Amino acid sequence: QSVLTQPPSVSTAPGQKVTISCSGSSSNIGNNYVSWYQQVPGTAPKLLIYDNNKRPSGIPDRFSGSKSGTSATLGITGLQTGDEADYYCGTWDSSLSAYVFGTGTKVTVL
Amino acid sequence: EVQLVQSGAEVKKSGESLKISCQGSGYSFTSYWIGWVRQMPGTGLEWMGIIYPGDSESRYSPSFQGQVTISVDKSISTAYLQWSSLKASDTAMYYCARQGFYGDHEGDNWGQGTLVTVS
Numbered sequence: 001q002s003v004l005t006q007p008p009s010v011s012t013a014p015g016q017k018v019t020i021s022c023s024g025s026s027s028n029i030g031n032n033y034v035s036w037y038q039q040v041p042g043t044a045p046k047l048l049i050y051d052n053n054k055r056p057s058g059i060p061d062r063f064s065g066s067k068s069g070t071s072a073t074l075g076i077t078g079l080q081t082g083d084e085a086d087y088y089c090g091t092w093d094s095s096l097s098a099y100v101f102g103t104g105t106k107v108t109v110l
Numbered sequence: 111e112v113q114l115v116q117s118g119a120e121v122k123k124s125g126e127s128l129k130i131s132c133q134g135s136g137y138s139f140t141s142y143w144i145g146w147v148r149q150m151p152g153t154g155l156e157w158m159g160i161i162y163p164g165d166s167e168s169r170y171s172p173s174f175q176g177q178v179t180i181s182v183d184k185s186i187s188t189a190y191l192q193w194s195s196l197k198a199s200d201t202a203m204y205y206c207a208r209q210g211f212y213g214d215h216e217g218d219n220w221g222q223g224t225l226v227t228v229s
Contacts, residue, residue, distance in 0.1 A: 002154065035216040037155075044205055044220040045147075045155065050212045088155055092215045098171040099145065099157040099215050 003028060004089055004102035011108035016079050020105045022072045022089030028100060032092040034072040036065055037101075040085045048087075049074065081109050112136040114144075114206055114221035121227045122196050129192040130224045132206030139187035140164040143209040145217060146180060146191045150202040160209060161189055196228045 005023045012018050022034065036049040047056055049065035052072065064075045072089055089102035117131040132144060145160040159170035163184045170180070179192040189206060204224045207217030 033214040033216070035214070037217070039155075044223055045207075045217070046220070047216055047218045050216040050218070051214060054212070056212075056218060086154075090155075090157075090216070096172060097169065098173075099160070099209070101147075101155040101157060104154040 002103045003093060003096070003100050004091070006087075006089060006102040006105045008103070009106040009108065011110055012079055013110050014079055014081065017075065017077045018079055018107060019076075020074045020087055020089075020107070022074070022102045024070050024072075024091065026070060027095035028070075028091045028093040029067065029072055030070040031094060034065065034067050035090045036063075036072075036074045037088045037090060038083075038085045039088065045088065076107070079107075079109050083107060084109050112208065112219045114208060114219055116204075116206060116221035116224045119225040119227070121229070123229055124196055124198055126196050126228075127192070127194050128196055128226065129190050130204060130226065131188050131190050132221050133186070133188045134208065135187060137208075140184050142211055143215075144182070144189040145207050145209040145215075146178075146189075147205045147207060147217070148174075148202045149205065149223075155205075158191070158204075160215075163187075163189065196226075198228050200226060201228045202226060 037045040039045045052067040053065040140163045146158040148156045158174040161168040163182045206221040208219045211218045
């Protein structure tokens with residue numbers, strides 16, 4: 001049972017925007033940085049966002065991250081068929097002394 | 111180029127032992143943590159634990175403490191995940207990831223995964 005909650009799925013048309021929420025608590029999101037990962041089926045996860053809102057080199061600016069209180073949000077604009085994947089948030093949980101992932105959100109491009 | 115290359119798929123029987131590996135290259139292997147992540151069939155990511163190759167300090171998720179052992183051989187830039195007695199419920203894909211490159215616990219580079227099947 002993950003301590004970070006995400007919606008199971010979101011879907012939208014190509015070219016549109018989608019947002020994915022990640023809800024936690026003061027022991028994780030509230031006091032630690034959030035990262036976001038993309039996992040295309042059959043492949044390893046890929047880091048999209050770190051430190052709440054920073055993008056590693058090579059990640060397009062269509063991907064953005066934000067955090068407010070004990071929740072974080074991933075935004076994807078100009079949705080493409082190649083963005084169909086599972087997306088996970090992740091952060092350190094100070095109470096568990098462990099890194100925790102969200103429940104995951106499947107993005108479908110209609 | 112940073113690379114983490116994991117050992118190949120394994121098929122084992124319940125009760126057997128297993129050690130899978132993750133070899134890093136293209137960066138200072140001893141300077142960044144290596145984490146292990148489990149993904150059971152059709153489910154999400156679960157963080158198992160982490161090791162710092164520089165001094166072999168390891169930490170485990172409470173869910174995996176006592177169930178697995180994480181170790182490292184820095185002379186060959188390789189981290190390991192080990193079971194002493196496998197169970198059918200250990201059937202999963204296991205990923206290693208470099209953690210902490212940007213200063214927190216994010217996993218910025220991942221191995222290709224090792225599929226472990228236990229019957």
